[in-house]
Amino acid sequence: MRDLIRDHLVEQEWDENKETVGTITIVYDHGVHELMEKLTDLQHHYSSLIRSTLHIHLDQHRCLEVLVVRGRSGEIKRIADSLIATKGVKHGKLTATTTGKDLK
Numbered sequence: 286m287r288d289l290i291r292d293h294l295v296e297q298e299w300d301e302n303k304e305t306v307g308t309i310t311i312v313y314d315h316g317v318h319e320l321m322e323k324l325t326d327l328q329h330h331y332s333s334l335i336r337s338t339l340h341i342h343l344d345q346h347r348c349l350e351v352l353v354v355r356g357r358s359g360e361i362k363r364i365a366d367s368l369i370a371t372k373g374v375k376h377g378k379l380t381a382t383t384t385g386k387d388l389k
């Protein structure tokens with residue numbers, strides 16, 4: 286029950302375009318033409334939001350990246366949508382969490 290309420294409060298935070306945090310996970314093939322350049326360009330464009338990135342080489346071709354982002358939820362959604370919609374990205378997911386500032 287407590288978890289449900291917390292989830293609801295975090296959802297509200299996101300709906301109200303508040304300062305918040307999230308993680309964006311993407312899986313892609315680094316061999317796809319210009320894909321890495323596009324993803325890197327996007328990350329540089331939003332560099333003020335990205336606090337940390339983790340890159341794992343899954344195998345010969347595939348990479349997994351996790352970005353920790355902090356900012357207004359609207360901006361975080363925008364960067365997540367852009368990254369996930371980039372042609373060649375196999376899968377992507379935004380996890381919406383919170384700074385916890387307004388949670389007891």
Ligand code: NI
Nearest residue numbers: 341342347348
């Ligand atoms: Ni890699």
